[in-house]
Amino acid sequence: MLGSRISTLIDCRLHAGTYRIAWDASGMPSGVYFYRLQTKDYAEAKRLLLLK
Numbered sequence: 001m002l003g004s005r006i007s008t009l010i011d012c013r014l015h016a017g018t019y020r021i022a023w024d025a026s027g028m029p030s031g032v033y034f035y036r037l038q039t040k041d042y043a044e045a046k047r048l049l050l051l052k
Contacts, residue, residue, distance in 0.1 A: 006028070006033070007023070009021045009023060025050055028050060029050075029052075030050055030051050030052045031049075031050060032047055032048070032049055032050075033047070033048045033049075033050055034046070034047055034048070035048055
């Protein structure tokens, strides 16, 4: 794992609610990717397995 950032989907403050953000992975190779969700008081990193 190289740990390099490949994209930022959104980088702004949003009001509380439910949101959907699409990641176009058509140009990305299969593999394991990590994503991070962050709020004012909470942050979490998760794995995503991309299979093509």
